[in-house]
Structure formats: structure tokens, C-alpha cells
Amino acid sequence: MLTYEDCLGMSELTEEEIDAIAEHEHCDSIIALEMxxxxxxxxxxxxxxxxxxxxxxxxxxxxxxxxHAAKLKRVMEHFCQIHPEANDVD
Structure with a gap:
């Protein structure tokens, strides 16, 4: 059986990034993790x-x-450092 931490490790995302997805989608963390x-x-x-x-x-x-906005800004900056392809659109 896989744990939440196992799935998190496979997702290439941090817990804070998953939390941001959950906040945006108004869903539980496990659903945000899958998304x-x-x-x-x-x-x-x-x-x-x-x-x-x-x-x-x-x-x-x-x-x-x-x-909270400042915290999310740090999350986004870290995300864009790790995943530079995120900046390809906008």
C-alpha cells in the first residue's frame, strides 16, 4: 500500500505546492496530490x-x-526554479 508520502515523492511536487493546488481547487490534499x-x-x-x-x-x-500571499509567492518561486518549463506560458 502506498502512503501519502510515497505519492508525494513520485509527484515531483512539494507539500506546499500540493497545498496550493488544494486551495485553488477547493479539494482535499490527496485529490490535489493526484491532480x-x-x-x-x-x-x-x-x-x-x-x-x-x-x-x-x-x-x-x-x-x-x-x-499568505507572501508564502505562496515563495512557493511559486521555488516551483519555477525546480520546473523552469512552468514559465513557458503567459
Whole structure:
């Protein structure tokens, strides 16, 4: 049986990136993990995840949660460092 941590390791994503997907999609972490894993193996997946994180940042700023927006910005910067193909679109 695979654990959450096993699946996380196979997804090429961090827990914080999975949390951002879950926030964007309004779903549980395990569902976000599967979605993130799928997207990381899709041709346009990395840019789509980047867009989700950017949407989360905008939503946090809009509601005045600047601390969360700053955290998400660090998550996005790390994601784009590890997955430079995420910057190919926009």
C-alpha cells in the first residue's frame, strides 16, 4: 500500500505546492496530490500549476491576507526554479 508520502515523492511536487493546488481547487490534499501528479506529466501541466499558484496569490491579496500571499509567492518561486518549463506560458 502506498502512503501519502510515497505519492508525494513520485509527484515531483512539494507539500506546499500540493497545498496550493488544494486551495485553488477547493479539494482535499490527496485529490490535489493526484491532480498535481497528473499535471506534472502533462505537456502543459507545469504552467497550469504555476497559474493556480498565481491565482491563489491574487485571491489572498484580494482578501487582505498578505502573509499568505507572501508564502505562496515563495512557493511559486521555488516551483519555477525546480520546473523552469512552468514559465513557458503567459
Amino acid at each position: 498535481g501528479n497528473y499535471l506534472m506529466h502533462a505537456p502543459d501541466g507545469s504552467p497550469r500549476i504555476r497559474r493556480m499558484i498565481l491565482d491563489d496569490i491574487a485571491a489572498a491579496r484580494q482578501r487582505g491576507d498578505f502573509a
